[in-house]
Structures are given as structure tokens and as C-alpha cells.
Amino acid sequence: HFGDSTIAADGIPSVVRRRLQARFGERGPGFVPVRVDTRWVFRPQLVRESVGDWSHWNLTQGGAPSRRYGLAGMPAGIESEGGLTLGFKTQDLEFASHHYFSLAVQAQPGGGTLRWGPVGGEMQVFSTDQDRVKDEDLFLHFPEGAGAIRIEALGDGPVGIYGISFERAQPGVTWETLGVAGSSIGSMRRQNESHLKRAVASRSPSLIVYQTGGNALGYDSFLLGDGQLYQQSYLTILSRLRAGAPDADCLVVGPLDQGVRQRGQVISRSEIPRMIAVQRAAAQEAGCAFWDARAVMGGEGGFARWMDHEPTLTWTDLMHLSQAGSALLGERMADAVLHAFSAWESASPIEVIEDKP
Incomplete structure (x- = not known):
């Protein structure tokens, strides 16, 4: 679920994740960045601890080496010794157990050595020194499960990390929050195109959700003429995202x-309304479904009514939803996704073949 500040704090996605995992099974939290500035990205329950002089970049501000921002749009790097510890806490404040972990890293000439593994357990060593800049995925599997993961840079060269995924060894879904506050199609164009394609492909998604637009209301490409320039730019971003998983379904959220x-x-x-029309047209051209979030808020005057609701469903900045508002919109989005799945399921019955004696 790519997007801007509307989803960067995991408000809407967390509700959709909970609903879909209740229906289809809990595969885990999925992919997350390893080192962040919480003004731009925040994931409740995820504990991140760091030691050393780590740098991090984000899509909105730019500056990442080689224009590679990783799937989550917030890579991290270090040139000296340092360490990171990551894990998801349960309601009992214990680290949740997961079985499969993948670490997305940047290899490069002169790259340093990293090691990673479960806290207190055996560490796997990997050198990021390669003949050219490229992306690598490292994997760990623990049949009995593992909690927090430790990542260490040994200080013999630069180490770059795009993110890490946490998954369980059971059927189910992940709904992965890939939002950065302030993001837009302008910031998405910062991504190296082949890098983005590979990053999406690495997760083998069944559904790609894209949700930006609120930060682009002042773009010249949107305001000039009939908005065709913005529509074409939006379509370009959708095409780049879909290139990594051409068989995945696609949903644009207005x-x-x-x-x-x-x-x-x-x-x-x-x-x-103009932005909605432009995005709807781009979604249709890209072969994506479109979900009108403003209509769910009641259309014209929706923000004022949500702001006056008790408890309030919005912030006073006239742009963002409160925690309660995000939860409500997340419930409605989950309703829409589950309804669409049920419609598909009814139209595409699965033949059950019984074993013969």
C-alpha cells in the first residue's frame, strides 16, 4: 500500500490488515524500513533500536545514493561500525515470533560486511562488496520461530539497507504499509526505475494499492488545462509499479x-473533484480499480462533517484524519476489498476434487 501521510502512520492500513488477516490468515507484518525518522514514517508495535552513525533518506526529501529508495521509500546506510535491532511487540510486550525474514540490501564496489540473525542466536555474514551497484535479497528461515532480529555493520565499508520483511510459516496475507509523509508522483519519480521494478517483484504481490494526490493539488501539471499532464505522470507511476508484478491486481485510492x-x-x-476525475481516468487506462475515498467521507462538505463529529474524525489542519477517522476509513476500505473478493469468488467457483478411494 503505497502512499503519503494518509497512510504513513499505518492508521488506515492497520485496519485493512487486521480485517483481511482475520478472513484469510495472518502471514505477518511484511516489509518495513529498518531506520526511519518518525516524522515521515511510523509503524506502531515495531521496535527499532540503533547503535552507530546511521544515515537515512526518504522519497519526499530525496538524496539517496543511486536513486535507490527501496520498496518502503526510506533506505538507511552506515560507513562505520553499527547495529540495528528490530522486532514487533505483542500486547504482552514480548517480541512476536516469525519464521521467514528477508533483508533487502545494496551491494556496491567497496561495500562493507554485514551480519544478521536472531538476537542471541547465530549470525549470517554477507559482504556487500560487488563489482557494481545492485540490489540483493538475503533470507533467513527459523522453523521454530524467532523474535527480534539483529543487523550489524562491521565497519569495513559502506553498508546500505532498504528494509526487512517479517513473515509467519502459515497461509495468510500481508498488507504492507509503504507510505512516506509528503509523498506524491513527483517524489515517486525519484526512484530508479529498474530498482523499483525489482523491489516490487521481490515481494510477489497479489494486489498493488497506490494512494497519493493530496500533496499535488498545487502542481502546475494538475492545474494547467484539463490536467492531462498530471494524468499522464500519474499513469507513468502506476505503470512503473505494475511492471514489477504485471499479474497483480491494482487499486487506486482517490x-x-x-x-x-x-x-x-x-x-x-x-x-x-478534478483530482478524483483525473486519477479515475488514469486508473482506468492502467487497468486498475478506483476507490473514491472522498465519496466514503460523504462527498462535498465531508471534511467539515467529519471535523464536527464527536469524537472528531479529523485534524484541525483541514487535511488529515484523526486516529478515529483513519480507523473508520480503514473499515470501509476493508469492506470494499472483501466485497470485491466475494464477488470474484462467486463468479469464479473453485472446483473441489475429492480423493477417490
Whole structure:
């Protein structure tokens, strides 16, 4: 689930994840960045501890080496000795057990050595020194399960890490939060195209969800003419995402309603319907479904009504949803996804073949 600040704090995705995992099984939390600035990305229950002089970049601000930002849009790197510990805490404040881990790293000429493994357990060693810059995926499997994972850079050269995935050895789904606050199609263009394709392919997704637009209401490409320039740029990003998993389904989520104050009253921003129309057209051309989040908020005047709700469902910045608002929208999105699946299931019955004696 790619997107901007609407999803970067995992509010909406966490609800969709919970609902789908209750229906299809809990495969785990999936892919996450290893070192972040929590002003841009936040994942509840994920504990990140670091030692050493780690750097990190994000899609919104740019600056990542080789224009490679990883699947989550926030890579990390270090040139000296350092370490990271990551794990998901349960309600009992214990580290949740997972069985499969994959670590996405950047190899490069002169790259340093890293080792990784379960805290207190045997570590796997890998050299990122390669003849050219390229992406590598490392894997660990623990049949009995493991909790927190430790990653160490040995200090013999630069080490770059895109992220790590946590999965369980059981049937089910992951719904992976890949949002960065401030993200837009402009920031997505910073991604090295072949790198992004490989990053998406590495997760073998069944569904790609893309949700940006609120940060682009002032783009010249959107405001000029009929918005065709923005529509084509949006279509380009959808095509790049889908290139890594051409058989995956695709869902575009339209912008939330946003407000503006006029004569002491909060009214909806006039640009939102135009953005919805442009994104809907791009989604249709790309072969993606479109979900109108503003319509779920009640359409015109939705933000004001959600703001006046008790408890309030929005922030006072006239752009973002509160925790309660995010949870409500997440429930409605889960309803839509599950309804679509049920419709597909009814139209595509699975033949059950019984074993013959």
C-alpha cells in the first residue's frame, strides 16, 4: 500500500490488515524500513533500536545514493561500525515470533560486511562488496520461530539497507504499509526505475494499492488545462509499479476530502473533484480499480462533517484524519476489498476434487 501521510502512520492500513488477516490468515507484518525518522514514517508495535552513525533518506526529501529508495521509500546506510535491532511487540510486550525474514540490501564496489540473525542466536555474514551497484535479497528461515532480529555493520565499508520483511510459516496475507509523509508522483519519480521494478517483484504481490494526490493539488501539471499532464505522470507511476508484478491486481485510492476556511466556515477544496476525475481516468487506462475515498467521507462538505463529529474524525489542519477517522476509513476500505473478493469468488467457483478411494 503505497502512499503519503494518509497512510504513513499505518492508521488506515492497520485496519485493512487486521480485517483481511482475520478472513484469510495472518502471514505477518511484511516489509518495513529498518531506520526511519518518525516524522515521515511510523509503524506502531515495531521496535527499532540503533547503535552507530546511521544515515537515512526518504522519497519526499530525496538524496539517496543511486536513486535507490527501496520498496518502503526510506533506505538507511552506515560507513562505520553499527547495529540495528528490530522486532514487533505483542500486547504482552514480548517480541512476536516469525519464521521467514528477508533483508533487502545494496551491494556496491567497496561495500562493507554485514551480519544478521536472531538476537542471541547465530549470525549470517554477507559482504556487500560487488563489482557494481545492485540490489540483493538475503533470507533467513527459523522453523521454530524467532523474535527480534539483529543487523550489524562491521565497519569495513559502506553498508546500505532498504528494509526487512517479517513473515509467519502459515497461509495468510500481508498488507504492507509503504507510505512516506509528503509523498506524491513527483517524489515517486525519484526512484530508479529498474530498482523499483525489482523491489516490487521481490515481494510477489497479489494486489498493488497506490494512494497519493493530496500533496499535488498545487502542481502546475494538475492545474494547467484539463490536467492531462498530471494524468499522464500519474499513469507513468502506476505503470512503473505494475511492471514489477504485471499479474497483480491494482487499486487506486482517490484523495480524501480536504477543507478550507471561508467566512468562518469550513468548505471543501474546489480542486478535489478534478483530482478524483483525473486519477479515475488514469486508473482506468492502467487497468486498475478506483476507490473514491472522498465519496466514503460523504462527498462535498465531508471534511467539515467529519471535523464536527464527536469524537472528531479529523485534524484541525483541514487535511488529515484523526486516529478515529483513519480507523473508520480503514473499515470501509476493508469492506470494499472483501466485497470485491466475494464477488470474484462467486463468479469464479473453485472446483473441489475429492480423493477417490
